[in-house]
Amino acid sequence: MADNLLDLRSERCPMALLLAKRFIKKHTSNTMIGILVQDKSSCHDIERYIKAQGFAYSIEHDEGECLISLKKDN
Numbered sequence: 001m002a003d004n005l006l007d008l009r010s011e012r013c014p015m016a017l018l019l020a021k022r023f024i025k026k027h028t029s030n031t032m033i034g035i036l037v038q039d040k041s042s043c044h045d046i047e048r049y050i051k052a053q054g055f056a057y058s059i060e061h062d063e064g065e066c067l068i069s070l071k072k073d074n
Contacts, residue, residue: 009038016042027072035068
């Protein structure tokens, strides 16, 4: 999943959200992708974007990091 994982731990919003949007757009349909963030507000903003787009997703929190996994269906 290395090619399908975006590490944004060093980024904060709004840059984290912009990079996440680009990353999601560049992947083809039916692809599992992951986005790793450390900033709580970035995690929240990216989750809101993913939810608004209608993607199926899950979030795992571990030691201050947030891994957002989603499947791009459309």
